[in-house]
Amino acid sequence: MSFGSSYDAKQEVKQATDIVELVGQYIALRREGSGFTGLCPWHNDRRPSLKVSPQRQSYRCFVCGEGGDCFSFVMKIEGVSFPEALQMLAERAGISLSPRRQASGSATAANQAASPRKRIYEALSWAEEQYHRYLIESAEAEPARRYLADRGISTESIGHFRLGMAPNQWNWLTRQQPPRSVTPEILQQSGLIGTASETGRPFDRFKGRLLFAIRDAQGRTVGFGGRLVPGIELKSPAKYVNSPETPLFVKNRLLYALDIARQAIRRTETAVVVEGYTDVIMAHQHGFANTVAVLGTALGSEHIRLLRRFQANRIVLVLDGDEAGQRRADQLLELFLDSDVDLRIVTLPEGLDPCDFLTTRGSQAFAHLLDEAVDALEHRFRTASRNLDPDDTHAASQAAERVLSTLAKVRSAGNPAALRIREDQILFRLSRRTGISHDRLRERLTSLRRQPASSTQSAPRSDVPTTQTVAAQRIRPRERELIEALLLEPEAISLVAEQIRPEQIENPACRQIYAKACEFARTSVPVSLERLLLEFDEPSIKRLLVELDEHAQAKLETVEPAQRVDAVLELFRRHDLQNQRRQAIEALKQQQLEEEEELKLLDRLIRSERSRQRISGPTDG
Numbered sequence: 001m002s003f004g005s006s007y008d009a010k011q012e013v014k015q016a017t018d019i020v021e022l023v024g025q026y027i028a029l030r031r032e033g034s035g036f037t038g039l040c041p042w043h044n045d046r047r048p049s050l051k052v053s054p055q056r057q058s059y060r061c062f063v064c065g066e067g068g069d070c071f072s073f074v075m076k077i078e079g080v081s082f083p084e085a086l087q088m089l090a091e092r093a094g095i096s097l098s099p100r101r102q103a104s105g106s107a108t109a110a111n112q113a114a115s116p117r118k119r120i121y122e123a124l125s126w127a128e129e130q131y132h133r134y135l136i137e138s139a140e141a142e143p144a145r146r147y148l149a150d151r152g153i154s155t156e157s158i159g160h161f162r163l164g165m166a167p168n169q170w171n172w173l174t175r176q177q178p179p180r181s182v183t184p185e186i187l188q189q190s191g192l193i194g195t196a197s198e199t200g201r202p203f204d205r206f207k208g209r210l211l212f213a214i215r216d217a218q219g220r221t222v223g224f225g226g227r228l229v230p231g232i233e234l235k236s237p238a239k240y241v242n243s244p245e246t247p248l249f250v251k252n253r254l255l256y257a258l259d260i261a262r263q264a265i266r267r268t269e270t271a272v273v274v275e276g277y278t279d280v281i282m283a284h285q286h287g288f289a290n291t292v293a294v295l296g297t298a299l300g301s302e303h304i305r306l307l308r309r310f311q312a313n314r315i316v317l318v319l320d321g322d323e324a325g326q327r328r329a330d331q332l333l334e335l336f337l338d339s340d341v342d343l344r345i346v347t348l349p350e351g352l353d354p355c356d357f358l359t360t361r362g363s364q365a366f367a368h369l370l371d372e373a374v375d376a377l378e379h380r381f382r383t384a385s386r387n388l389d390p391d392d393t394h395a396a397s398q399a400a401e402r403v404l405s406t407l408a409k410v411r412s413a414g415n416p417a418a419l420r421i422r423e424d425q426i427l428f429r430l431s432r433r434t435g436i437s438h439d440r441l442r443e444r445l446t447s448l449r450r451q452p453a454s455s456t457q458s459a460p461r462s463d464v465p466t467t468q469t470v471a472a473q474r475i476r477p478r479e480r481e482l483i484e485a486l487l488l489e490p491e492a493i494s495l496v497a498e499q500i501r502p503e504q505i506e507n508p509a510c511r512q513i514y515a516k517a518c519e520f521a522r523t524s525v526p527v528s529l530e531r532l533l534l535e536f537d538e539p540s541i542k543r544l545l546v547e548l549d550e551h552a553q554a555k556l557e558t559v560e561p562a563q564r565v566d567a568v569l570e571l572f573r574r575h576d577l578q579n580q581r582r583q584a585i586e587a588l589k590q591q592q593l594e595e596e597e598e599l600k601l602l603d604r605l606i607r608s609e610r611s612r613q614r615i616s617g618p619t620d621g
Contacts, residue, residue, distance in 0.1 A: 131164025
């Protein structure tokens with residue numbers, strides 16, 4: 001029996017995808033029993049709480065509740081729709097999907113909604129090729145080529161990083177005959193074209209600039225960074241212009257060259273983070289292939305999570321040696337002190353950026369700097385106590401207060417015992433520098449931690465899991481028991497379907513799952529977790545299915561599946577009796593019945609009460 005091309009496509013792609021291998025591309029996994037565990041990427045996980053089951057081809061986090069199959073994993077971690085996740089996994093497996101196979105029925109609207117996103121990818125990829133060819137071939141791009149040569153960037157790097165140049169013309173890009181799918185509207189949505197406020201006419205956003213293609217971790221172009229080129233006069237004085245925020249380009253979720261550096265980051269478990277595009281390119285030229293850059297914004301929690309997906313247990317932040325670099329270091333400390341990652345900080349000599357340092361002093365000197373990088377607390381201590389005169393008690397107290405204020409904000413970082421040891425090391429060194437006793441410093445740190453948190457600190461964090469269930473409405477115990485029992489004893493669905501109707505299920509997600517199982521019973525299709533996961537595209541339903549299956553398997557040793565089915569039927573019968581009793585009592589209270597009808601209703605109520613008393617055990621309401 002055929003179930004439609006959409007199911008066939010999903011089944012083929014899922015069978016070709018090993019979820020352990022898939023998840024392992026994003027987070028480090030280690031074997032634990034029959035499965036694998038790793039740090040959950042969706043909350044601030046400090047102990048591995050994400051479990052991946054190769055037997056069921058599913059995953060589930062036991063802290064935040066995220067779970068599902070390969071499709072829901074890609075949807076969640078990449079922020080894409082189901083059709084996009086299906087396409088990404090199909091391409092990964094080398095499976096060609098025709099438009100009809102990609103989606104059907106309920107997925108049609110989602111696929112249509114996703115098409116502009118796909119067209120934006122196409123527009124950016126096409127534009128990258130146009131800009132790159134112009135930089136390589138056009139005589140007008142000579143100033144950009146000369147600038148790159150002066151900075152020491154090789155021809156190989158220009159090709160490897162797909163650098164480009166936008167002609168100093170207002171509408172050059174639109175005159176290059178883009179593909180039919182790349183309309184003027186798509187060019188604007190992709191951030192390639194802007195609109196002049198005075199005239200309303202479109203213009204090339206990056207005109208006259210050297211371009212650095214910015215890609216996501218999968219290597220898809222999502223935006224550009226444009227730099228002024230010496231010798232080319234532009235109306236805008238801004239040294240750098242990035243793509244505007246688009247559905248694909250979100251600065252705090254992207255790192256320049258991560259698609260190129262990801263394998264080296266996995267291999268070394270270390271990421272080197274710099275601040276400029278040319279810094280990254282020069283670092284790669286000198287053999288530091290695990291180098292990435294932020295996009296004109298401070299490194300934040302989203303960047304950390306992104307790097308952690310590629311097993312970056314150590315992050316070395318390389319800052320320019322100017323005053324601005326010093327300020328940025330202090331701003332980042334609180335974030336990293338409260339993250340489960342080894343942050344190291346390198347401050348370059350004054351007046352040098354990484355590109356200049358590598359060009360003038362070479363790879364060996366840069367490697368030595370990275371080796372000598374200090375952790376975040378030590379860096380904070382050094383910056384606070386630099387040029388400190390021990391005889392100046394006021395200055396010493398101020399320096400100590402700055403360090404203690406930073407330490408006080410670390411309330412939950414990693415192992416408490418390890419944190420205490422680390423703190424003591426800092427306090428002893430601070431004591432030697434300031435002349436303030438270790439005990440007084442510890443007392444002050446304790447006092448600072450006891451102070452009420454500010455409104456910012458007390459606000460709920462987005463990365464902390466909540467107790468909210470995966471379904472929007474409450475799941476009754478009898479409904480959970482029903483789905484769990486059917487997952488353990490799928491052969492019982494025909495019997496259960498005769499006694500329980502889908503309309504009796506209150507929770508929408510459970511009702512959809514049960515209705516689909518009943519449909520399978522009518523068409524002689526075997527009910528299984530894998531089959532049900534393929535039937536639903538919604539991540540919330542996939543998550544619920546995996547959660548209920550985990551619970552069912554955990555109870556398997558104590559209760560036989562057949563007994564659970566019988567118990568579920570009793571629960572629903574008891575609930576029906578209670579409903580009938582409540583309805584009868586309500587009808588009697590209304591006093592709107594004829595005498596004969598009232599007597600019949602009383603008789604039914606008595607028989608219902610006797611039946612209820614024969615059924616032992618509490619009800620779930």
